[in-house]
Amino acid sequence: MKECYFCKGTTEIKNVDVDFRWEGNLYVIKDVPVEVCAQCGERYYSAEISKRIDELVQKGRPQETLKVPVLEFSQ
Numbered sequence: 788m789k790e791c792y793f794c795k796g797t798t799e800i801k802n803v804d805v806d807f808r809w810e811g812n813l814y815v816i817k818d819v820p821v822e823v824c825a826q827c828g829e830r831y832y833s834a835e836i837s838k839r840i841d842e843l844v845q846k847g848r849p850q851e852t853l854k855v856p857v858l859e860f861s862q
């Protein structure tokens with residue numbers, strides 16, 4: 788794909804950090820080569836990338852563990 792589905796902007800492959808939720812946990816996968824719209828920032832994940840993310844979350848060894856602040860919107 789070279790054109791954004793939403794805004795018709797051009798897309799390019801960029802290394803980005805991906806937030807991924809699985810079984811109640813939040814995972815961050817760093818430097819994932821994802822197709823990103825230069826105009827609106829929409830991300831497009833290929834089947835191959837999605838599969839790799841699934842594998843990493845289930846079998847990969849985390850480099851580090853972060854503490855994530857959780858806030859209530861209505862506080």
Ligand SMILES: [Zn+2]
Binds near residue numbers: 795825829
């Ligand atoms: Zn776009």
